[in-house]
Amino acid sequence: xxxxxxxxxxxxxxxxxGFVSLSALAAxxxxxxxxxxxxxxxxxxxxxxxxxxxxxxxxxNAKGGVLGKKxxxxxxxxxxxxxxxxxxxxxxxxxxxxxxxxGCWTSVSRKSVLPVFEENNGLLFYPVQYxxxxxxxxxxxxxxxxxQQAIPAVEYLMSKDGGSAKRFVLLGTDYxxxxxxxxxxxxxxxxxxxxxxxxxxxYTPFGHSDYQTIIGKIKKFAGEGKKTAVVSTxxxxxxxxxxxxxxxxxLKATDVPVVAFSVGEEELRGVDTKPLVGHxxxxxxxxxxxxxxNTAFIKAWADYAKAKGIAGHKDKALTNDPMExxxxxxxxxxxxxxxxxxxxxxxxxAAMAGQTYKAPGGFxxxxxxxxxxxxxxxxxxxxxxxxxxxxxWKTPGPVKAQPWSPFIPENKGKKxxxxxxxxx
Amino acid sequence: MRTLLRCLCVALSLLGGVAxxxxxxxxxxxxxxxNDARLVALNAAAAAGxxxxxxxxxxxxxxxxxxxxxDKVYLVQNxxxxxxxxxxxxxxxxxxxxxxxxxxMRGALDAVLSTLxxxxxxxxxxxxxxxDLGKATLEEGRLPLIDKALAAETDPxxxxxxxxxxxxxxxxxxxxxxxxxxxxxLGSSSQSTVAGLLAERLGAGGETDPEVRAxxxxxxxxxxxxxxxxxxLGVVFTGVSLGSVLLxxxxxxxxxxxxxxxxxxxxxxxxxxxxxxxxxxxxLFRTYAPGAFDAYILVAIPAxxxxxxxxxxxxxxxxIRFLYGRPLETLLTTWGISLVLQQAVRSIFGAxxxxxxxxxxxxxxxxxxSNLVLPYNRIAIIAFAMLVLGGVALLIxxxxxxxxxxxxxxxxxxxxxxxxxxARIDMVAFAFGAxxxxxxxxxxxxxxxxxxxxxxxxxxxxxxxVVVGGVGQLAGTVVAALGLGVxxxxxxxxxxxxxxKIMVLVFxxxxxxxxxxxxxxxxxxxxxx
Numbered sequence: 001x002x003x004x005x006x007x008x009x010x011x012x013x014x015x016x017x018g019f020v021s022l023s024a025l026a027a028x029x030x031x032x033x034x035x036x037x038x039x040x041x042x043x044x045x046x047x048x049x050x051x052x053x054x055x056x057x058x059x060x061n062a063k064g065g066v067l068g069k070k071x072x073x074x075x076x077x078x079x080x081x082x083x084x085x086x087x088x089x090x091x092x093x094x095x096x097x098x099x100x101x102x103g104c105w106t107s108v109s110r111k112s113v114l115p116v117f118e119e120n121n122g123l124l125f126y127p128v129q130y131x132x133x134x135x136x137x138x139x140x141x142x143x144x145x146x147x148q149q150a151i152p153a154v155e156y157l158m159s160k161d162g163g164s165a166k167r168f169v170l171l172g173t174d175y176x177x178x179x180x181x182x183x184x185x186x187x188x189x190x191x192x193x194x195x196x197x198x199x200x201x202x203y204t205p206f207g208h209s210d211y212q213t214i215i216g217k218i219k220k221f222a223g224e225g226k227k228t229a230v231v232s233t234x235x236x237x238x239x240x241x242x243x244x245x246x247x248x249x250x251l252k253a254t255d256v257p258v259v260a261f262s263v264g265e266e267e268l269r270g271v272d273t274k275p276l277v278g279h280x281x282x283x284x285x286x287x288x289x290x291x292x293x294n295t296a297f298i299k300a301w302a303d304y305a306k307a308k309g310i311a312g313h314k315d316k317a318l319t320n321d322p323m324e325x326x327x328x329x330x331x332x333x334x335x336x337x338x339x340x341x342x343x344x345x346x347x348x349x350a351a352m353a354g355q356t357y358k359a360p361g362g363f364x365x366x367x368x369x370x371x372x373x374x375x376x377x378x379x380x381x382x383x384x385x386x387x388x389x390x391x392x393w394k395t396p397g398p399v400k401a402q403p404w405s406p407f408i409p410e411n412k413g414k415k416x417x418x419x420x421x422x423x424x
Numbered sequence: 425m426r427t428l429l430r431c432l433c434v435a436l437s438l439l440g441g442v443a444x445x446x447x448x449x450x451x452x453x454x455x456x457x458x459n460d461a462r463l464v465a466l467n468a469a470a471a472a473g474x475x476x477x478x479x480x481x482x483x484x485x486x487x488x489x490x491x492x493x494x495d496k497v498y499l500v501q502n503x504x505x506x507x508x509x510x511x512x513x514x515x516x517x518x519x520x521x522x523x524x525x526x527x528x529m530r531g532a533l534d535a536v537l538s539t540l541x542x543x544x545x546x547x548x549x550x551x552x553x554x555x556d557l558g559k560a561t562l563e564e565g566r567l568p569l570i571d572k573a574l575a576a577e578t579d580p581x582x583x584x585x586x587x588x589x590x591x592x593x594x595x596x597x598x599x600x601x602x603x604x605x606x607x608x609x610l611g612s613s614s615q616s617t618v619a620g621l622l623a624e625r626l627g628a629g630g631e632t633d634p635e636v637r638a639x640x641x642x643x644x645x646x647x648x649x650x651x652x653x654x655x656x657l658g659v660v661f662t663g664v665s666l667g668s669v670l671l672x673x674x675x676x677x678x679x680x681x682x683x684x685x686x687x688x689x690x691x692x693x694x695x696x697x698x699x700x701x702x703x704x705x706x707x708l709f710r711t712y713a714p715g716a717f718d719a720y721i722l723v724a725i726p727a728x729x730x731x732x733x734x735x736x737x738x739x740x741x742x743x744i745r746f747l748y749g750r751p752l753e754t755l756l757t758t759w760g761i762s763l764v765l766q767q768a769v770r771s772i773f774g775a776x777x778x779x780x781x782x783x784x785x786x787x788x789x790x791x792x793x794s795n796l797v798l799p800y801n802r803i804a805i806i807a808f809a810m811l812v813l814g815g816v817a818l819l820i821x822x823x824x825x826x827x828x829x830x831x832x833x834x835x836x837x838x839x840x841x842x843x844x845x846x847a848r849i850d851m852v853a854f855a856f857g858a859x860x861x862x863x864x865x866x867x868x869x870x871x872x873x874x875x876x877x878x879x880x881x882x883x884x885x886x887x888x889x890v891v892v893g894g895v896g897q898l899a900g901t902v903v904a905a906l907g908l909g910v911x912x913x914x915x916x917x918x919x920x921x922x923x924x925k926i927m928v929l930v931f932x933x934x935x936x937x938x939x940x941x942x943x944x945x946x947x948x949x950x951x952x953x
Binding site: 038040047077163202203223241244245248257270272275311382384390 | 459460488524526527528530531534616617619620621622623624627651655658659661662665666669770774775776777779780781782787788789791795797799800801802871872873875876877881913916917920921922925
């Protein structure tokens with residue numbers, strides 16, 4: 001399977017480097033790049049997004065493509081290696097000359113490719129919830145900003161139904177997303193009257209696999225009085241040992257609920273979820289949401305996974321929030337290209353403003369006119385014994401993103417739209 | 425669980441007359457509507473003493489077996505629907521909706537179930553119910569039931585527990601004398617929830633009376649003192665657990681590097697091969713013998729050893745034997761081999777992690793103290809590491825093969841002169857070391873992720889352990905592994921996982937500078953050989 005992509009990528013590279021016989025063929029297609037880790041610690045989350053792009057492109061091609069041309073996917077593997085992300089992004093933009101790139105999961109990878117996209121005036125669709133504090137003209141953020149995920153989740157934990165939590169453990173992987181999110185959350189908790197002595201922050205390296213001490217610490221902290229909740233921004237395959245340890249140590253959701261921002265249906269695949277019932281996740285989409293658009297989306301994915309023999313999904317097809325965000329992103333890009341009648345980056349960016357798409361989450365998501373983020377609904381789900389989520393809280397409608405969190409004082413007065421520097 | 429419920433139901437119906445019948449209106453109020461209203465209805469039903477059906481109904485709610493359609497509440501168990509309140513058979517309509525419970529509801533349901541179980545004739549059921557109840561924060565409405573249970577209870581230990589539970593509710597009573605007695609009584613507890621409760625009462629908006637405050641303070645200190653032991657033991661246990669993992673990953677290396685002097689950078693990949701063997705065995709069991717799935721690990725252990733040992737033997741015969749005495753070349757070659765092995769696994773199994781499930785008996789843990797749970801998989805790994813260590817020590821010290829290995833590594837020529845087939849011994853010893861790495865991989869698959877780069881995250885650790893322990897010394901490896909494990913966990917408790925790792929590495933750098941030959945330096949003529 002992978003060899004075929006590699007071959008394709010190689011062909012594409014050859015074509016781009018100017019073989020006359022091939023260039024005629026290449027002109028009939030529009031190239032889209034995929035920049036997701038297919039190996040390393042992040043592969044657990046990102047591989048499926050690559051397949052989502054492939055599926056959506058197949059779907060669009062079957063309906064006649066974009067502007068009468070077929071889409072052609074160029075896949076590269078940055079292997080959970082942050083500098084390699086920048087290298088591969090450069091390759092996609094300058095050698096393969098792709099019209100748009102769908103990619104990245106961790107914020108550190110996004111930060112690593114950002115200069116490449118700005119310098120080469122590329123276009124990146126980033127499908128994962130993140131910490132905000134960034135607004136680039138060359139990026140569209142189809143995942144959630146903190147006010148569309150983290151803040152509502154913590155508000156829920158403090159509500160009566162969420163268990164009226166008074167103390168918080170902020171637990172994360174050691175990189176920019178958890179650190180920034182926790183900074184925002186700390187300031188948010190301060191604004192709700194929670195003092196520093198009732199908050200602890202803990203970080204682990206990427207790929208950490210021994211969570212005994214941390215769980216012990218959580219237990220101790222929770223035993224010091226007042227209801228305690230854990231906010232987890234652990235990313236990648238560390239989540240599997242974390243949840244295993246949580247289950248084995250018998251820390252129940254009714255005692256200390258854990259709400260996660262980077263754990264969805266896919267990450268829980270290999271975990272025995274029976275001891276984890278009731279722990280929470282906050283997202284803008286869950287597979288268990290019932291509506292016709294979502295049913296169709298899940299069916300399309302299940303059929304595609306079966307046809308392509310995607311490991312795991314061919315037997316048990318799971319969808320999750322970043323998959324939905326990827327799916328929305330590609331469709332919106334297609335609509336914008338059709339509106340602009342060209343794949344020229346600047347024109348597509350202009351056409352993206354105000355695009356709408358009926359998302360599987362059950363609401364019509366709108367691209368904000370200015371700030372490059374989607375208006376999305378927020379859902380909070382509890383883990384069920386079958387690894388799915390049971391939605392226990394949701395916003396009445398889509399929420400506008402605030403990329404510059406009001407809970408970080410330096411953000412005061414920052415404009416809610418990309419600052420466009422004069423181009424050379 | 426179900427038989428337990430049944431005997432419980434019988435017990436409750438024997439209690440007879442006092443029980444109130446569960447009405448359809450009550451079941452509807454508990455199953456549907458606003459969470460606040462549901463809780464009120466649930467607690468009212470429980471406080472009334474509980475119908476025999478209530479326990480079954482609550483359990484069904486917890487198991488997600490209750491559906492609501494209109495004003496009818498159905499129990500749907502094994503595809504058969506009954507009316508929840510009466511138990512008559514019925515057919516649930518197509519559009520009946522599942523009742524969903526959030527954490528708050530589930531907590532309340534659990535508490536009700538445990539309270540009802542307090543009246544079980546079975547001592548162990550009552551004991552379990554009290555343990556469960558001890559973890560929850562109890563509401564005042566539960567007091568009459570606890571009083572009733574206390575009156576009926578005969579077991580002295582459980583009476584104490586119930587008394588404390590009563591005190592935990594009475595601690596916020598309006599009568600000062602009752603509060604004082606409750607505060608004193610709670611001092612004998614060893615539950616962390618009690619410590620939390622006492623601390624909360626001492627905080628702002630809690631107790632105001634100075635005498636009660638003093639009693640609270642005294643009790644809090646007594647409880648915390650007891651809890652501190654659990655925490656200390658917890659640090660030791662996690663340290664030993666990490667140490668046993670380090671020991672397992674370093675033991676194979678202690679043979680190939682320590683005794684034979686081969687710097688084997690592919691050691692981690694041999695572990696990975698062991699882990700993937702476990703994965704394959706697991707899949708075979710799932711396909712061909714799903715009934716015996718829990719036993720797959722017993723087959724996986726020898727399989728992991730054999731496969732890794734075989735790969736090790738091939739490596740030794742094919743590559744490493746040409747490189748004896750040339751450490752730099754060995755290092756580079758084996759590093760190359762490690763890349764080849766990783767890529768081979770990626771091509772066969774894919775680049776993503778593969779899921780290895782724990783057998784049922786390795787999930788969960790044993791409650792050693794109220795704030796200390798020892799997970800079964802960690803205990804199993806400690807025991808396993810000790811067994812492997814014992815095996816290796818016996819083999820090296822007591823068997824003919826061990827004698828030959830020691831002989832060859834100390835003086836190859838002399839051993840050859842007296843008729844030892846040194847080439848064969850090299851191969852067997854290397855394969856044995858590789859096999860131990862395979863065993864380590866099998867153990868690691870039970871606690872961590874299994875992926876192509878599993879080995880890389882442990883190769884540095886395993887070299888560190890062997891070098892700190894002293895090259896060529898099995899005892900040194902053991903001490904170093906456990907020492908580094910406990911040190912790491914102790915520092916992790918103080919400063920977090922990221923800093924702890926750095927501090928341990930700094931410690932090792934300083935240590936190696938002071939004692940280049942490790943904890944247990946080789947003495948005698950062989951050291952210079």
